[in-house]
Amino acid sequence: MFMAVLLTLPMRNVRLSQVDAFIPMVDAIMFVGELIVATLLYAQASVFRSRALAVLASGFVFSALLLLPHALTFPGAFAPDGWLGAGVSSSSWIYTARRTAFPIAIILYVLLKRADSTTQPGPERPAPRIAESVFVAAALALAMTLLATSGHDLLPRFFLTHAELNYGSALTFEFIVFALFVVATAALFRRHSSVLETWLLVALSGWLIESLLIMTLHGRFTAGWYCLYLLTLVSHLVLMLALIAESNRLYARLAISTAARNRERDARLMSMDAVTAAIAHEVGQPLTGAIAHAMAGLCWLTAERPDREKAIKELRSTIDAGNRTNEVIKSIRAMFAKGPIAATQFSLNDLVRETAAFLDRELAGERVSLELTLDEELPPVLADRVQIQRVLVNLFTNAIDSLGATQGRPRRLEIRSAPLNGQDVLLEVSDTGIGIAAEETPRIFDAFFTTKDTGTGLGLSLCRTIVEEHGGRLWASPGKHYGATFHLQLPRSVMSAH
Numbered sequence: 001m002f003m004a005v006l007l008t009l010p011m012r013n014v015r016l017s018q019v020d021a022f023i024p025m026v027d028a029i030m031f032v033g034e035l036i037v038a039t040l041l042y043a044q045a046s047v048f049r050s051r052a053l054a055v056l057a058s059g060f061v062f063s064a065l066l067l068l069p070h071a072l073t074f075p076g077a078f079a080p081d082g083w084l085g086a087g088v089s090s091s092s093w094i095y096t097a098r099r100t101a102f103p104i105a106i107i108l109y110v111l112l113k114r115a116d117s118t119t120q121p122g123p124e125r126p127a128p129r130i131a132e133s134v135f136v137a138a139a140l141a142l143a144m145t146l147l148a149t150s151g152h153d154l155l156p157r158f159f160l161t162h163a164e165l166n167y168g169s170a171l172t173f174e175f176i177v178f179a180l181f182v183v184a185t186a187a188l189f190r191r192h193s194s195v196l197e198t199w200l201l202v203a204l205s206g207w208l209i210e211s212l213l214i215m216t217l218h219g220r221f222t223a224g225w226y227c228l229y230l231l232t233l234v235s236h237l238v239l240m241l242a243l244i245a246e247s248n249r250l251y252a253r254l255a256i257s258t259a260a261r262n263r264e265r266d267a268r269l270m271s272m273d274a275v276t277a278a279i280a281h282e283v284g285q286p287l288t289g290a291i292a293h294a295m296a297g298l299c300w301l302t303a304e305r306p307d308r309e310k311a312i313k314e315l316r317s318t319i320d321a322g323n324r325t326n327e328v329i330k331s332i333r334a335m336f337a338k339g340p341i342a343a344t345q346f347s348l349n350d351l352v353r354e355t356a357a358f359l360d361r362e363l364a365g366e367r368v369s370l371e372l373t374l375d376e377e378l379p380p381v382l383a384d385r386v387q388i389q390r391v392l393v394n395l396f397t398n399a400i401d402s403l404g405a406t407q408g409r410p411r412r413l414e415i416r417s418a419p420l421n422g423q424d425v426l427l428e429v430s431d432t433g434i435g436i437a438a439e440e441t442p443r444i445f446d447a448f449f450t451t452k453d454t455g456t457g458l459g460l461s462l463c464r465t466i467v468e469e470h471g472g473r474l475w476a477s478p479g480k481h482y483g484a485t486f487h488l489q490l491p492r493s494v495m496s497a498h
């Protein structure tokens, strides 16, 4: 719109003062911009294995390289008549070749893109092909420079003097360039589908206006001529910025999808870690018990005076511990498989006594006195007995660990049970151990959180999962004077309420 107004400006052929540094400056900016565009296009070409993008990129390399002889041959820029043995029309021939390269590259791009979409990307490495196309672009730029300088007299004259245009021949050539731009715009418009192509269309519309403007110009250093270069600069910069933004968007999308894939893989590994660590953690205790009982049995049998009765008792305990290991494995499987809970109705008090009995050795080992304050009126619960026993084993062994680290005060473990709100039952496991530091309290139920050298940090997180799957709650609070209390709330069995 702005340029359309400019076209009708009567001032466009008004001669302004000659700024010799103008062309080298504009050419330097465009040189950098076009090389950036070419690099981004080559990068996309190698990612997508696209010949079309490689040809487009080469178009930009060709036109960028021609900017060097353009600035060098431009009259007044570095020498009054230009360098490289330039004739009066050398720089404008180079300029026209640069401008012709864009529509040709875009037409080839559209044609090759059609071919690209029908052929599968082959195993061919993109790097040699890119080097090849850069080489071809450089060779063509060199040939064009030689033609415009040494072969100057073979070409029609664009300029009569350095400032005065040979309007007739310039118009003819500009008309050809304009026609090429129209063809390129039409071809791209019919097939455009990507963000890059939309921005190419925007740049093409800028170049079309540029062409129209050139047709109305009569010489260099006029208002219209300066506007022409600024318009060219803006079209190139717009295309460059759009390409940078598009490449960043592509890389950001790639980074996001890679991060999502990594997260998914980590989550999978984490759950595998959790399963293996849970098996090691939960199976470790009954397995150690089984080994201890078997060794005790062996001792009774191999003693000087073997005690058959005691050996049988120990071996029976070994079998019990073995069976418990089996049950634990089954319950871990059930827990991770997220299947239905194998619920039975049972008394929590009985389960507490039974669990305390088989932790007898550990309690005695750490010289812990056990105090059971169990409400005999406690209603039964409907739950997976093996899983709730795992919870109790964890809570008791954590308390024993904590008591084992305590010096100078009685090591007491107290377990209380009581009905709660008429709907639930509450079990409290209190110890007089080292207690939980205030800053650690919110984290103790997190998976893999441990303060122990050989801990896995899985016990409490598994306990909470089990309890919550039963519709209950598990939380911790500081003990009355020392230590910690763990509260286990489970819904009472509905069957028992009737």
Ligand code: ADP
Residues within 6 Å of the ligand: 394, 398, 399, 402, 431, 433, 434, 435, 436, 444, 445, 449, 450, 451, 452, 454, 455, 456, 457, 458, 459, 460, 461, 483, 484
């Ligand atoms: P682990 O026993 O392998 O460390 P847990 O999940 O069972 O894993 O326990 C996590 C952490 O909670 C323990 O490392 C410990 O710091 C703390 N904790 C658990 N129970 C007690 C307790 N009775 N007294 C003090 N700290 C406890």
